[in-house]
Amino acid sequence: xxxxxxxxQEADSGxxxxxxxxxxHRDKLLGILAVVLFFAAWQAIFLVVPFNKLxxxxxxxxxxxxIDLIKSGALLRDLAVSAxxxxxxMALATVVGVALGIVMGWRRRVGLALDPLMTVFYxxxxxxxxxxxxxxxxxxxxxxxxxxxxxxxFPFIFNAYAGVRAVDPLLINVVRSMGGREIDLxxxxxxxxxLPYIVAGARIAIGRALIGVLVGEFFAASEGIGYAIARFGDxxxxxxxxxxxxxxxxxxxxxxxxxxxxxxxxFPWRAQ
Amino acid sequence: MSELLETGMAPAGDFAPARSLWRRIEPAVLGAGxxxxxxxxxxxxxxxxxxxxxxxxxxxxxxxxxxxxxNMIVTGKLWAPLSVSGTGFVVGLLLSxxxxxxxxxxxxxxxxxxxxxxxxxTAFNATPRLVFLPLLMLWxxxxxxxxxxxxxxxxxxxxxxxxxxxxRNADRGLINVVRSFGGSEWxxxxxxxxxxxLPYIVAGLRLAIGRAILGVVVAEFFGAEDGLGxxxxxxxxxxxxxxxxxxxxxxxxxxLIMTGLVKLLENRLGGWRPQRTGGE
Numbered sequence: 001x002x003x004x005x006x007x008x009q010e011a012d013s014g015x016x017x018x019x020x021x022x023x024x025h026r027d028k029l030l031g032i033l034a035v036v037l038f039f040a041a042w043q044a045i046f047l048v049v050p051f052n053k054l055x056x057x058x059x060x061x062x063x064x065x066x067i068d069l070i071k072s073g074a075l076l077r078d079l080a081v082s083a084x085x086x087x088x089x090m091a092l093a094t095v096v097g098v099a100l101g102i103v104m105g106w107r108r109r110v111g112l113a114l115d116p117l118m119t120v121f122y123x124x125x126x127x128x129x130x131x132x133x134x135x136x137x138x139x140x141x142x143x144x145x146x147x148x149x150x151x152x153x154f155p156f157i158f159n160a161y162a163g164v165r166a167v168d169p170l171l172i173n174v175v176r177s178m179g180g181r182e183i184d185l186x187x188x189x190x191x192x193x194x195l196p197y198i199v200a201g202a203r204i205a206i207g208r209a210l211i212g213v214l215v216g217e218f219f220a221a222s223e224g225i226g227y228a229i230a231r232f233g234d235x236x237x238x239x240x241x242x243x244x245x246x247x248x249x250x251x252x253x254x255x256x257x258x259x260x261x262x263x264x265x266x267f268p269w270r271a272q
Numbered sequence: 273m274s275e276l277l278e279t280g281m282a283p284a285g286d287f288a289p290a291r292s293l294w295r296r297i298e299p300a301v302l303g304a305g306x307x308x309x310x311x312x313x314x315x316x317x318x319x320x321x322x323x324x325x326x327x328x329x330x331x332x333x334x335x336x337x338x339x340x341x342x343n344m345i346v347t348g349k350l351w352a353p354l355s356v357s358g359t360g361f362v363v364g365l366l367l368s369x370x371x372x373x374x375x376x377x378x379x380x381x382x383x384x385x386x387x388x389x390x391x392x393x394t395a396f397n398a399t400p401r402l403v404f405l406p407l408l409m410l411w412x413x414x415x416x417x418x419x420x421x422x423x424x425x426x427x428x429x430x431x432x433x434x435x436x437x438x439x440r441n442a443d444r445g446l447i448n449v450v451r452s453f454g455g456s457e458w459x460x461x462x463x464x465x466x467x468x469x470l471p472y473i474v475a476g477l478r479l480a481i482g483r484a485i486l487g488v489v490v491a492e493f494f495g496a497e498d499g500l501g502x503x504x505x506x507x508x509x510x511x512x513x514x515x516x517x518x519x520x521x522x523x524x525x526x527x528l529i530m531t532g533l534v535k536l537l538e539n540r541l542g543g544w545r546p547q548r549t550g551g552e
Binding site: 026027028030031032033034035038055109112113114115116117120123124125127128129130131132134135136207210211214215218219226229230232233234236238241242244245248249252253255256257 | 298299302303304305306307310330383384386387388389390391392394395396398399400402403404405406407409410411482485486489490493494501504505508509511513516519520521523524527528531
């Protein structure tokens with residue numbers, strides 16, 4: 001944490017009883033301290049406990065493994081291979097899910113008809129269909145995209161549906177009585193109201209899409225980050241396996257926290 | 273939706289009874305209707321379009337799935353793998369409640385501990401638990417332990433985060449009252465914090481059940497030698513599509529029943545539900 005307080009922050013804290021840098025960033029510093037302590041303890045425990053590299057790894061070995069993976073370009077290649085179906089599947093889920101959700105919310109009867117059906121789909125562990133998808137579509141791109149799509153489409157459907165139903169009817173009436181056209185309704189009332197719901201849905205969908213990537217690659221793949229983890233496990237290369245796991249954790253946190261940040265910045269009125 | 277319609281309709285005498293009856297049963301009719309139509313289409317698809325021989329082998333109809341499921345139940349073939357899956361599910365979920373609940377209360381009450389645990393909770397909650405599966409298989413083998421750990425990690429965070437939110441939301445005034453009368457931190461937790469957090473905890477439990485079932489399924493797909501998920505993967509590789517769907521239905525029904533029961537409990541505990549829920 002090399003954050004130096006900016007003049008504006010200085011001025012801010014000048015009004016309140018002056019607090020030290022440590023006091024102001026107490027929670028963040030404590031968090032960083034805990035993470036550092038965790039890795040230090042992980043490294044240090046093997047001074048006491050015998051180290052078996054076929055069973056566990058150490059932070060220094062993990063870092064070396066990570067550097068090795070980055071230098072050889074294997075990590076980047078695997079990430080790129082996994083990213084393409086992830087992006088395609090998520091894009092498909094966004095388009096289909098948002099469209100379906102908006103129609104379900106806008107047309108009352110469509111909503112009534114599809115709500116139970118979608119609930120049944122959402123509640124059933126659709127991952128269970130992935131062996132079938134692999135049988136139908138073979139080992140590859142199509143199967144991966146479908147698995148990701150099926151897992152991540154439902155948060156979009158339900159959130160868009162909820163977003164439309166949360167639209168203030170008064171606003172619709174205002175647009176109508178002022179002579180607004182249908183397109184005005186969609187652009188000026190519907191979209192601003194639904195968008196926060198869709199972004200919140202995207203946050204949930206990302207986690208599920210990541211599961212889809214891993215399921216697809218554990219089942220049937222010859223490259224990709226999920227395949228890399230499984231293969232390093234088979235090879236007992238635990239340092240590289242841990243390195244890949246940490247990379248996925250960092251990516252997952254970056255994406256969900258990134259969306260959270262976008263939610264706070266773009267729709268501050270919805271911040272909890 | 274339905275109760276909203278009913279309260280709107282009941283006092284109004286202007287509407288004809290027939291129309292109000294239709295309005296009341298409309299959601300059920302439309303909802304059930306769409307499912308029935310979908311099932312009928314699926315059932316009749318082989319009659320409507322001629323399938324190629326290759327596709328036919330991979331195709332099944334709802335009636336065939338129902339017969340397969342019935343046979344699995346009657347012959348008892350379902351129960352042994354289901355009890356294996358159920359054991360992993362129950363033990364993992366119990367462990368996650370046993371750990372998540374006290375930890376959530378502690379993190380909710382202590383700002384320092386919360387700040388220290390926050391990076392780990394955020395990281396493990398955002399990461400799909402599946403990444404740990406190869407590692408867990410290495411550590412624990414193909415037995416029930418790896419499954420229990422996957423279920424545990426998945427179910428822990430909804431319970432932990434919801435408990436935390438519920439504890440944070442406790443009324444400060446009530447806490448101060450307990451304190452002024454000489455109550456200990458244990459009394460505060462027992463009398464104010466946990467009862468207040470209960471609706472949150474139950475909502476977290478509902479999320480946890482879904483994640484736990486997902487955990488059982490994926491753990492059995494990749495790293496187990498016994499269980500309903502194993503049966504499904506084996507069936508898929510033998511092109512017994514109906515068995516895969518039968519397994520899916522069993523998992524879905526169990527998930528619906530359990531979340532339904534928890535929802536009943538939620539409604540009992542109060543008409544309101546927390547806005548913020550953990551992750552999923």
